[in-house]
Amino acid sequence: MHNEGSKVIDETRQGEAVMMDGVKSSNGKKLFLESYGCAMNFADSEVVASILTGEGFTTTKDVNEADVVFINTCSIRDNAEQRVRARLHDFKKAKKSKPGLIVGILGCMAERIKSQLLEEEKLIDIVAGPDSYRDLPHLIEQVEGGQKAVNVLLSREETYADISPVRLDSNGVTAFVSIMRGCDNMCAFCVVPFTRGRERSRDPKSIAEEAHELFENGYREVTLLGQNVDSYLWWGGGQKKDLPIDIVHKALNHELPDDEQAKFTTFADLMEMVAQINPELRIRFSTSNPRDITDAVLHVMAKYDNLCKYIHLPVQAGNSGMLERMNRGYTRDQYMQKIEAIRRILPGCAVSTDIICGFCGETEEEHNDTLSLMEWSEFNYAYMYKYSERPGTAAAKKMPDDITEEVKSRRLTQVVEMQQKLSKAHTLTGLNKVHKVLIEGTSKKSKEMLYGRNGENAVVVFPKENYKPGEYVNVLATSCTVATLIGNVVNN
């Protein structure tokens, strides 16, 4: 769900910082909020906006009229952090011309560099980690009283379940709904378990209520978000950390006796709950994990038309030794078996992936295994990155970052070229077929055209006529670019 690697195709995995506005006011103070990184960060910014508009703030797109500037940051790779640091220098200028301006760093960069930021970057007033957003009004008060303010405590409980996000920069059709926070997987390269803390699931009732409210407000697609949605688990008593591990394992795999299993909500159960809200509400989710995805999830996807036939299943690498060094918890064969299960239970389902090039000790043979697995899997889309060592991770502690920049770049290019070939082949198979498309907005290339997506997440463009965002249309695809289908509405 991150953005600054090489990506083929998908525009939902937003790359650009988005400036947000559009909320009600009353205390006269204005908030400028800018987000980097994954969908989860964008969803978090909507929680921040909700908390602060509740305190009377209005949001603004114009940094010059802001009283408070918050940057919601990403740490996943070094270049994400460098981009935020560069952006901070722009705010230095803003602060010079407006000395009372409060500047805060939110999100994943907060914990790791709190002291450095406050000392070296005199301009930063607030540092707040992903679990401390309820504390923001108090942190702002502290700064107004002349102090710097920091809260980077991570929680084992916080899910912001009761906070109704303020939809920012919205198209009014698609929205993110956070279903869990944190990650316990400890992949060797990944900083997320350190920046976002332990995994916890959100009360399913609050998730279904949020999705229902979105539908009532005209939204027609929700994306359920978590670092590892397949390990979502809720039981009457709360979080799975309070249960014996063997019960958790059985519950996640639907292996308890029926009356016991009924006390739990797994991801498959949650999907079913949300699917039943309305057949006109389409549901996507991200991110699945090859170690944890169950057949139960695939069967529930097969059962409901409004559960989109698209799975993001990051493989990271195609060689079992490499996957072990990465601590991914599956082998090449096990990954292939998951793909086979998807093909069997959900024929035609689109699958995308994430790939890291040049992880510690990667040999030419291991790299070639990644290429061959991509080809075998026929991924529809992929997000591809050069390995970037992150301080504090197992890889940083134990394995030298020994692949040269030159080799990383060359391998990344090969992986990107492979994916382009696969993506193009998929797009071509969409030609001369009718696609059910949810309209999201006006095409970037022409005001006369609308765009939307089919269930498999392919972008489809067609003439506007009298159709509107939020409507479903059937489009016969007659031509295409590498990644986009182009056609006309038929027999709607």
Ligand code: 5AD
């Ligand atoms: N270097 C490069 N890519 C990384 N990712 C996570 N950590 C790193 C890292 N240190 C990628 C993985 C993950 C995606 C969100 O970001 O592919 O699935």
Ligand code: SF4
């Ligand atoms: Fe990072 Fe692995 Fe968790 Fe994904 S599953 S957030 S890559 S630790």
